[in-house]
Amino acid sequence: MKVSKEWLQEYIDVNQPIDVLSEKITRGGIEVDDVIDYTDGIKKLTVGYVKSVKQHPNADKLNLCEVDTGEAVKQIVCGAPNVQADTYVAVCEVGGRLPGGVKIKRAKLRGEVSEGMICSLEELGVHSDYVPKEYQDGIFIFQEPQEIGAPALPLVYLDDQVMEFDLTPNRKDALSMIGAAYETRALFGGEVTRPEQDFTESDDTVDVSIKNEDTDAAPYYALRTVKNVTIAPSPTWMQIRLIKAGIRPINNVVDISNYVLLEYGQPLHMFDYDEIGSKEIVTRFAKDGETMITLDEKERRLLPTDIVVTNGREPVALAGVMGGNFSEVTEKTTNVLIESAVFNPVSVRKTSNRLNLRSEASNRFEKGVSHEFVMPALERAAYLLEQYAGGTVTKGHNADGALDTSDSLIETSTSLINSRLGMDLSTADIEETLLKLGLKTKVDGDALNILVPSRRDDLTIPEDINEEVARIYGYDALPSSLPELTEITPGKLTDVQKKTRIVRRQLEALGLSQAINYALTTKEKALQFTERKDALPLLMPMSEDHAVLRNSLVPHLVDNAVYNTARQRKDIALFETGRIFISKGTETQPEEIEMLGGVLTGELNRTDWLQEKVPADFYAAKGVLDSVFEKLGLTDRVRYESFEDYPELHPGRTAKILLDGEFIGFAGELHPRYAKENDLGGTAVFEVNLDALLQVQQGSIEYEQLSRYPSVTRDIALVADSSVSAGTLVQIVKDAAPKYLTDVFPFDVYEGEHIEAGRKSVALRLTYLNKEATLTDEAVEAVHQPVLEALKDKGFALRG
Incomplete structure (x- = not known):
């Protein structure tokens, strides 16, 4: 979620530098992953008035423009195809700078002097993916007359910094500008101002009915109709705010839908009223094998887990994901039907993932939209269509389903919060902290009954309240202390x-x-x-x-x-x-x-x-x-x-x-x-x-003094079957000579000439040692002979 400080200012007074604002929001639990500063690197950008435009004498694709910058009328060479006389533009004067380290100097282009640059949105730092169609491959032109020579950056709404929130899944409330305003109020104080939505209704009433066939698919669906709209570019302030949020402007009707989505976090859909094909909207789960063509002109084969909005006969939209191609708003649209609904979040997520159709709308629907903003978003869209598309809002709205906007209740206590946080906050401190979040508290002695609005439905248990108090009061304010220990246990490896x-x-x-x-x-x-x-x-x-x-x-x-x-x-x-x-x-x-x-x-x-x-x-x-x-x-x-x-x-x-x-x-x-x-x-x-x-448990290590007496070795060679392991022979030797035998190991194995097929010769070296006296040949023979006999008894022949 990209949050423009200039836009945020419309809902709450943010009298803080961007570094202070972003730092405190991050410390409050929402990480500000990046800050985009549109003012960075821009100098001497003013409003210019293009008095005349004529062909460059030495270049077919260049024009000589007379531009009044307030101080003087200057000649600027411009190659933009949309440059024209009697327009107001953004001019970077000689000595100025643009993003990317571009310096503007007095220059000659094909023999003609150019004293500045008439700027496009891309040259002002806007990514090409977000530039509106009317400004692509051309300069930016103000829609209305401006004061010549005035600083241009604020008038282009780029005197701004944009914070990019890296949100965890539970903080869907911050996926809107109003949600960001409430978060700012919790950290800095102030009051949140809701957007204006006071429109005038006509005498005509809404003539489109609604039926939710399955409330599991669409628990609530509401609509309004706005007639006689004029499709045109949306106002500059709306276009630039959408651009800063990462959305490319299309036209006033589509832009209003996206603008309200970003304001409230409530996705809307604009249908061409005349192309729906009936006076009825029916929501349901799709039929197995049912198909529809979406806005991207692709035929989609649907599953029973998909939710569709239909005209009673066929789908006109894939609910929460994408509209149908025949009911979309086009240049010919004159009447609009506005949808504001609650759809099953699990179904939307499955459909979006399966079809790989990710959008700002599906991102919000799959997390579950706030019931609190469903109707305000619908009214706000109607107001904006009246103001900026010249539409006439018909009387009333139609809806089907239940919309639960009541506050939920969490019961906790001051003592529980303090015990979990290790703090000593008073009930008044906790109540004030929660009020900053918009959570009303009913106090009954030590008990706290907290009313949670639907926009914060991520708060469900007392532990959530503990976390909210900690982050708003300030993690830095949490005391640090060592546990009381009766005995210190040193750390060690097991x-x-x-x-x-x-x-x-x-x-x-x-x-x-x-x-x-x-x-x-x-x-x-x-x-x-x-x-x-x-x-x-x-x-x-x-x-x-x-x-x-x-x-x-x-x-x-x-x-x-x-x-x-x-x-x-x-x-x-x-x-x-x-x-x-x-x-x-x-x-x-x-x-x-x-x-x-x-x-x-x-x-x-x-x-x-x-x-x-x-x-x-x-x-x-x-x-x-x-x-x-x-x-x-x-x-x-x-x-x-x-x-x-x-x-x-x-x-x-x-x-x-x-x-x-x-x-x-x-x-x-x-x-x-x-x-x-x-x-x-x-x-x-x-x-x-x-x-x-x-x-395996090991015993203690016992040390022995090295023997003062020499050891005696004997080598023997045995013939055995090839399948017999050397370990078997070693074990026979150990069992037969427990006295004086200190070591036995095989030192040679031979198979080949003079040895029968399937047989092998194994040579063993035996070491005898008496730790109390020198071994004599007689003593060695006395223990060695039983070894030889034991090997013979087992069927192993001695080689000469």
């Missing part, structure tokens, strides 16, 4: 927060970058990298790409890798921590689990000068996770086992991850087919239940 930071820092130290993706995905991707067969859908999804909640972090991480590799970033290492959502049925809340996911593709830790690199394979993903488990002290509680459940993963290069025997995630390489479908090379992914990792 155990989960500490562990989460450890995980993130470790991953970043390994070279992974953090990704943040939407929790919404497609139905197809929601079923990837998971055993679940469904996903939680949104009731009103934004698009097919954001239709359901995710079951896994990995699909979006793969998308991240695809996006980067497509832009020549071949080596990618990303991780993400975020929630997945497990559906528990439509009647219960979904289960939310915090997960850790990652994707690796290309090469990791490449050092070209050493010719070393680490491929992004299963072992790289496992190594990343192992470092995280180690940081969390969980290495001895985590096991890896073969895993072939997810078709998106390579069946021979994927492992499931168990924590204390419970499944918490997986790590593996993408299936070659899936990788190829996504234009990826060798790529590894992982995902683990971060909640499960962080919730």
Whole structure:
């Protein structure tokens, strides 16, 4: 909403500089997003009288104009096609300036002296989109005689600053100049003057009836008729005010409709009375498949949720959105029917969005218009048509429906307001503050009964009153104090927060970058990298790409890798921590689990000068996770086992991850087919239940003195089936030699020559240590031999 200070002055005395006005309005709760100063950069702009116009001797499209500027008659060269003698114009004299830093100098144009410039509206700072038709490609000409030599800017109504309100949806009351006036009164005081609407009615009465077939569609509809209007340009003051509000003037009848809309926030519609096709107006919901041609000459197929204004047979307007093409006001119009109504805001919003027809009218109708201004706007339009279109207003108006203009009641109390605001305001202070807003208050001891006019129907509960008192009395006046504390609790991170930071820092130290993706995905991707067969859908999804909640972090991480590799970033290492959502049925809340996911593709830790690199394979993903488990002290509680459940993963290069025997995630390489479908090379992914990792309770750390005695190592090589994991062999060794065995790990795996097909050789290194004495060969053999026998008993042959 653009609010002109010059226009606002008509309704309330605003004796404040624009910076003070805009600053206080912003502090009062309505943000002034911008201030447009039409005076900025303009100097020496005066009223000139064009005495004569003759053809430039050396240019076909230029004219030599004799212009009286009050001090002297000057010759000005002008190329505007509409320049003519005996007119009053805006002249920027030599030494003057125009917006954009344009300096006016004495010049010669094709051999003829020019002492100034006759200005167009665009040259005075008006955007070309808003210039009226009669001034396009031409200069601005005053409609009436003016004082020669007088400052021109005030007479063009551009000696003004315009505030642009950035309104929240609940402040629809400020979508009008009168609403802005009431807001100004609340902040600065004064009285609001309503616009004049005292017209003279003819002896003829309104002969058009109204019928609202469905009050849900149109709760109230009123009309008046004005006859014998003359279509012409609207007066300059009206045109310029519309321009400053961002609306291009058309003609006096259409302009009056838009002008009243901006005054009251009540949209009107002007019909050509003679083209409606009947003496009856009927409002209803549209019939399914019904069509009409709107003002933009497009045929619209209507739905039963659309509201139409009809002549009893066919639609003449799409209610609250756009009129029909055959009933619009044209140059031939002589009689006008004015509509002022209340339409169902939800229906208007749906229609406007579906047809992509956004307008000043639909913007107000879809928020719900104020009942208080429906009839005053109708009367005001009739008055302006009488004054500026020469119309004759017929007697009375017709209406159908109920118009509730009564005040609503909010009950609160002085003590409640003070307790919520932390202030000590008297009842008189609160009453005075509310009166500035136009809210009358009935006081009964501590109780306050507040009457709210319909223009402020956004106020419905006591908390709304608290907010109004705070913003009008002044947020700066709210006291600041510290709470009374019996005990001060120092702020600190929780155990989960500490562990989460450890995980993130470790991953970043390994070279992974953090990704943040939407929790919404497609139905197809929601079923990837998971055993679940469904996903939680949104009731009103934004698009097919954001239709359901995710079951896994990995699909979006793969998308991240695809996006980067497509832009020549071949080596990618990303991780993400975020929630997945497990559906528990439509009647219960979904289960939310915090997960850790990652994707690796290309090469990791490449050092070209050493010719070393680490491929992004299963072992790289496992190594990343192992470092995280180690940081969390969980290495001895985590096991890896073969895993072939997810078709998106390579069946021979994927492992499931168990924590204390419970499944918490997986790590593996993408299936070659899936990788190829996504234009990826060798790529590894992982995902683990971060909640499960962080919730594991860890014991206290116990330190041991380093042993004074040396350790002894033994290497053994075993032949096992290829399906047997090294972890299984390690566990057998640990179970068979609990005494002195401090470490066991696989250091070599071999498959090939001298090994049967389907078999492999695994080499293990065992470390023995006696912390109290030096181990002898006999002591080592005593604990080592049971290990060998246990392996043989399990069917594993020792290689020589």
